Amino acid sequence: MTWNTLKPDEGADAPRAPEPVVTHPQLIDNPHAPEHVATDAEGFFLTPGLVHITLAAPRVDHRTSPGPVNRVVMARIVMPVEERKRLVLRRAPVARG
Numbered sequence: 001m002t003w004n005t006l007k008p009d010e011g012a013d014a015p016r017a018p019e020p021v022v023t024h025p026q027l028i029d030n031p032h033a034p035e036h037v038a039t040d041a042e043g044f045f046l047t048p049g050l051v052h053i054t055l056a057a058p059r060v061d062h063r064t065s066p067g068p069v070n071r072v073v074m075a076r077i078v079m080p081v082e083e084r085k086r087l088v089l090r091r092a093p094v095a096r097g
Contacts (some may be wrong), residue, residue: 036075049082051084 038055047092055075060067077089 010027038074042071042073046081049081050078051081053079 002027002077029070036057037057038057040056041053045054053076054073055077056071057074058069059072060069
């Protein structure tokens with residue numbers, strides 16, 4: 001019994017099928033979309049195919065003076081792992097300044 005399923009003309013040098021071209025729908029900018037400011041990425045959680053990111057920011061409790069500063073979860077983002085990788089690669093030039 002042989003485990004080689006390649007035909008004689010399908011070796012490592014055989015031409016491969018072209019990668020499918022992925023096109024994204026047109027981006028429509030919404031000037032009224034909410035904008036949140038986070039100072040910390042508190043946690044990351046992976047599920048099959050998705051990454052969950054918890055974002056936090058400092059908030060002051062003004063009921064007392066001086067008010068204590070707490071870190072408050074202000075958003076959670078869930079996105080496909082592959083898209084997260086693309087985001088990291090696009091962000092790299094910005095991080096280098």
